[in-house]
Amino acid sequence: MIFFKKSIFVLMCALGTAAIAQNSDLGAWYMYFGNNKISDKFNFHNEIQYRNFDAGADLEQLLIRTGIGYDLTENNNNILLGYAFILSQPYIRGEKSENIEHRIFQQYITRQKFGRFFVQHRYRLEERFLQDDFRMRFRYFLGLNIPINNKEMLPKTWYASAYNEFFLHLDSPVFDRNRVYGAVGFVINKNMRIEAGYMNQIQENRNRGQVQIGFYNNIPFTKN
Structure with missing residues (x-):
């Protein structure tokens, strides 16, 4: 319970920080997340995020992420090795440019439940x-x-x-960005849910809002 109270405190502090920041503009992210069992211990992660400068078709970033994970305990404490492809189209002095990034990542996810509260930690x-x-x-x-x-x-x-996520470089400058999110979701069935919310991102003293719509698919690839 003490740990849970500390987690809530971190989230509230991040929300307060986001509310103070200035110079906000609004974009939209449309996201698909797949996390599908391929055996009792192994899972296949697959993810697509289509990020726009607005709610239309002005592409800011296309992110495709995938990986193979392994549960250290039953349906929990997952370690994963993955790869991501990122196509970015930022505006530079009013003109659109194009950047491509390839990314390898390692992560650990652990989950806890406190009464009605479902908590997740991810280290990446x-x-x-x-x-x-x-x-x-x-x-x-x-x-x-x-x-x-x-x-x-x-x-x-x-x-x-709700979530808070912070990003730190391993060289200078150390701080990269912080994201705070709040949403309402609906559980469709035991393997699918949908979520719509708002995310505020602080990066280099800039506060930018994003409307987000996410679909989550956990349909297993195994008969069990």
Whole structure:
């Protein structure tokens, strides 16, 4: 319970930081997350994120991420090795440019439950192969799901979701960015859910908002 209170405190502090920051503009992220069992211990992670400068078709970034994970305990404490391809199209002095990044990453995810509160921690190390550079980055993600009309995350359950994630370079400058998120989700069935919310990202003293819609698919590839 003490650990849970500390987790909530971290989330609230991050929300307060995001509220203070200035110079905000709004984008939209459309996301698909697949986490599919391929055996009792192994899982296949697959993910696509289509990120826009606005709600339309002005592409900011296309991210494709995949990996193979292994559960150290039953359905928990997952370690994963993965690869990501990132196509970015930022505006530089009013003109669009194009950058491609290849990324290898290692991560560890652990989950706990405190009453109605479902908590997730993710620790991720990334080796980023940029077009003209190589960088390493550490990310820590603290997420929370709270079912609303049921005590568990059962089919046809509405839930509230929140997370905070910070990014640190392993060289200077150390701070990269921080993300704070809040959403409402719906559990479609035991393997699928959908979520819609708002994420605020602070990077280099810039505060940018993103509307997010995410679909989560956990349909196993095994008969069991």
